[in-house]
Amino acid sequence: MISRRSLLAAASIMPLASLGLGGVVPAHAQQKQVKLQLAWLYNAASAGEIVALKKGYFTEKGLDVEILPGGPNSNTVQEALSGVAQIATTYAPEIMYGANQGLPIKTFGAAFQKAPLTFYSLGEANIKTVADWKGKRIGAGQGATAQVKAVLDHSGLKFEDITFIQAQIPGLLQDQVDVVASWPTNVAQNAPVLQHAGGYNTQSIWDNGLQFQSNYYIARTDLIESDSDMLAKFLEACDKGWAYAADNPEEAIDMVASMSSAIEKDKELASLKVIVADFIYTDETREHGFANISKDRWNATLQTYARIGEIKPELTADDVFDDRVLVAAQRTKR
Structure with missing residues (x-):
């Protein structure tokens, strides 16, 4: 802040x-x-x-x-x-x-x-909505905690319903988190997820109550x-x-x-x-x-x-x- x-x-x-x-x-x-x-x-x-x-x-x-x-x-x-x-x-x-x-x-x-802020998960995790975040490890920068709280609130969840971990795309690829925040505008950073053989799922803040x-x-x-x-x-x-x-x-x-x-x-x-x-x-x-x-x-x-x-x-x-x-x-x- x-x-x-x-x-x-x-x-x-x-x-x-x-x-x-x-x-x-x-x-x-x-x-x-x-x-x-x-x-x-x-x-x-x-x-x-x-x-x-x-x-x-x-x-x-x-x-x-x-x-x-x-x-x-x-x-x-x-x-x-x-x-x-x-x-x-x-x-x-x-x-x-x-x-x-x-x-x-x-x-x-x-x-x-x-x-642009969007949350990415690998296809095999089967995380298709924010409601699916319950009990999951959610990765983002420390400055994004309020956005995470707002998105959870929109789906009737609390911050305590997740495990928050500071992480970026590599953390997702290394199974340190189940979901990670990134920017679709950063095409190079997201490439490993976009090209993942098992596919991927996304939840943007825009589509989840934070416009x-x-x-x-x-x-x-x-x-x-x-x-x-x-x-x-x-x-x-x-x-x-x-x-x-x-x-x-x-x-x-x-x-x-x-x-x-x-x-x-x-x-x-x-x-x-x-x-x-x-x-x-x-x-x-x-x-x-x-x-x-x-x-x-x-x-x-x-x-x-x-x-x-x-x-x-x-x-x-x-x-x-x-x-x-x-x-x-x-x-x-x-």
């Missing part, structure tokens, strides 16, 4: 001053400088934002954007609060815990329409209130970047690779194709547009987390989400 002390200290620092005007501007005009803090390292999950940078889509909107990599020790809520970055990407629990502490941060859009979205764009509430126009232009550029990445995945991965020589392009390309097909574009984006967020889903998620004792019961979607940027932005329906 996010450190209350560090975040409350960070919350007292105002973000960098806004400069310039939005829109397409001539080369001599001053552009608005914006830092985007990613939740994770440069990879396929940030392809749309990187394409928007490399193709000049941010520049077209009058924005001079710098994209900062995240990583396992990154705390993007703190970095947005402190002004290290004006915009950051993060995950639903971090936003909820921030709101639970009264921190002035909200989301204004979500690149991923569904959080998180993911890769939420967040900003300080005062920035959303004072400069929603800039955030709308940012979102429009990301929209264009993700559309280009979807239509030109090989080129998009080349752009990602230009930011980090450590990635393996063939593996990231496979991941990008899954990300685009299953998580960026869905029925929701076809109806409502890129980066759509549902208040009803936020309310349901908050109620679930309150029920399992993770947050205060009085929190609502309005405490975590401001829709004015989505309303203002011209977004692609795809």
